Amino acid sequence: xKKIIDLHCDTLTATTxxxxxxxxxxxxxxxxxxxxxxxxxxxxxxxxxxxxxxxLRGNEAIDFYNEIxxxxxxxxxxxxxxxMQCSSxxxxxSAWSDEKFASILTVEGGSVLAGNPERVKEIAKDGVxxxxxxxxxxxxxxxxxxxxxGLSEFGKAVIPLxxxxxxxxxxxHLNDRGFDDLLKVASxxxxxxxxxxxxxxxxxxxxxxxxxxELVKRNCLIGLNxxxxxxxxxxxxxATVDYADMFYQHIRHFIDLGAEKNLALGSxxxxxxxxxxxxxxxxxxxxxxxxxxxxxxxxxxxDIYFRNALSFIRxxx
Numbered sequence: 487x488k489k490i491i492d493l494h495c496d497t498l499t500a501t502t503x504x505x506x507x508x509x510x511x512x513x514x515x516x517x518x519x520x521x522x523x524x525x526x527x528x529x530x531x532x533x534x535x536x537x538x539x540x541x542l543r544g545n546e547a548i549d550f551y552n553e554i555x556x557x558x559x560x561x562x563x564x565x566x567x568x569x570m571q572c573s574s575x576x577x578x579x580s581a582w583s584d585e586k587f588a589s590i591l592t593v594e595g596g597s598v599l600a601g602n603p604e605r606v607k608e609i610a611k612d613g614v615x616x617x618x619x620x621x622x623x624x625x626x627x628x629x630x631x632x633x634x635x636g637l638s639e640f641g642k643a644v645i646p647l648x649x650x651x652x653x654x655x656x657x658x659h660l661n662d663r664g665f666d667d668l669l670k671v672a673s674x675x676x677x678x679x680x681x682x683x684x685x686x687x688x689x690x691x692x693x694x695x696x697x698x699x700e701l702v703k704r705n706c707l708i709g710l711n712x713x714x715x716x717x718x719x720x721x722x723x724x725a726t727v728d729y730a731d732m733f734y735q736h737i738r739h740f741i742d743l744g745a746e747k748n749l750a751l752g753s754x755x756x757x758x759x760x761x762x763x764x765x766x767x768x769x770x771x772x773x774x775x776x777x778x779x780x781x782x783x784x785x786x787x788x789d790i791y792f793r794n795a796l797s798f799i800r801x802x803x
Contacts (some may be wrong), residue, residue, distance in 0.1 A: 489582070489769060491531040491795035493616075493709035495519045496594070496757030498554050499537035512561040512569055519755035521569060521587045524767045531588035531792070534558065537757065538595030540623035547597040548605075550666040555612060556798070558591065560595050569755060573613055574595055575800035591655070592616040592659075592679075596627035601640060603647055603680040610651040615803055616677060617648060618656040620664070624752070631690040636663035637671075645671045646728065654802060657681075658709075658752070661690070665697060673705055675802050680711040680752035683739045686732065689716050694728060698743045707798040709752020710736060712764040723765065727760035730773065734780050737790065746786065750795040 497512075497519045512534070513521050536554045538547060562571050570581040572588045581588040591613045598617070599605040601666045611618070612797070619641065622630040627641035637645075645668065648655055653675040657665060668676075678701065685690035691706070693701070699710060711717070718732040740749050751770070753758070763769055763776075774787055 487659070488791040489531075489534075490770065491750060491792045491799075492709075492755070492770075493533050493577070493707070493752040493795065494535055494592070494594070494618075494656075494757075495532060495755035496537045497532050497782045498558055500756035506719065509659055512558070517756045517758060518766060519753070521565075524525075524587070528767070528771065529582040529588075530767065530793075531572065531581070531590065531795075533590045533592045533596040535592045535616075535618065535757075538593065538597045538621070538625075538660070540595070540597075540621050540625065542595075542597050543625075544600050548600050550777070551593070551609075555591075557719075561776065562589070564568060568641075569687060569704055570587040572612055574803055575796050578796065578799065582615060589673055592618070594618040594643075594656075594659075595621050595625060596623040596641070597740055599626065599644065603644055605684040606644065606647045606651050606653065610653055614653060616654045616656050616679065618658055618679065620659050620661075621776065622659060628667070629661055630659040631661045632773050634661065634663055636661075642671050646673070649674045652803070657704075659691065659712075662694070669700065673702075677707045677798075678752075678775060679707075679709045680713075680754045680761060681708060682711050682716045682736045683743075686736050686739050687716055687718055689719075691716055692795045695743060695801035696797070698740065702744050705798075705801075706747050706748060707750055707759035707795060708740065709750045709795075711758070712753045712755075712760045714761050715759070716760065727761075729762045730776055733761075733764065733773070734777060734782075735789075737777070741744050741786070747789060747794055747797075749790045750798075 580586040628637040629635040
């Protein structure tokens with residue numbers, strides 16, 4: 487029985503039209519991630535992010551979040567025999583024991599707070615366990631790689647509130663200055679749910695070696711991102727990219743920097759252009775076999791595919 491924990495997908499928001507959720511976003515859809523697409527005999531835990539577009543602010547952001555949240559809870563009720571919302575490692579293992587899929591609610595984008603610290607408690611009551619602070623642009627907390635701005639004063643103040651309310655901080659998308667600011671105010675381990683190594687692929691969304699070493703030192707968790715632009719730099723002269731090999735190179739680099747026990751999967755399903763070799767749950771399982779042939783051990787791969795994430799969740803969620 488294979489086990490997989492995926493730290494990030496955008497399926498909840500991707501399965502919307504004009505802000506209106508479509509039917510069956512959790513179990514049946516035409517997107518990358520659907521539990522119906524997971525091969526039989528696989529225990530799967532998925533962190534489902536409510537992605538908050540950068541343009542949303544204030545009540546508009548709150549309304550958008552509430553709409554997607556309602557759809558999520560409606561789907562949990564509809565598929566309660568197959569899917570279980572989870573808030574801990576015990577929940578995940580219980581779901582797997584009952585042959586159910588495990589789902590963890592997360593948010594991508596701090597605009598969900600609308601600049602109001604009281605909303606931290608509100609989303610925590612909804613079962614939100616992880617929050618990506620920013621997306622590419624700016625919100626009330628800070629900014630992604632589109633600007634050089636760091637965390638705002640509100641952002642610096644809200645980090646401890648998130649920690650106190652059991653919401654794990656996700657630094658994926660946070661720019662370099664914001665990352666430095668975060669290190670001064672974060673007291674608990676955090677995540678980079680969908681980020682790769684900048685030394686292997688130079689995109690600013692990826693983590694520098696110094697960042698990776700800091701995450702290792704703080705017992706953080708790093709989810710490998712499947713987005714083509716974060717796996718490999720663009721080649722010229724019509725050359726093609728071997729994305730499977732480049733994905734392996736990221737893993738190898740993380741391991742060389744001491745992050746073997748900090749690595750996990752963070753697909754970015756339904757939020758990015760994916761290479762064929764990682765474009766579906768079944769392809770992720772096939773990648774396991776490929777990586778075995780490249781020389782990674784089954785122990786190393788089991789750590790990456792589920793054990794490191796389960797251990798992090800057990801210790802921090």
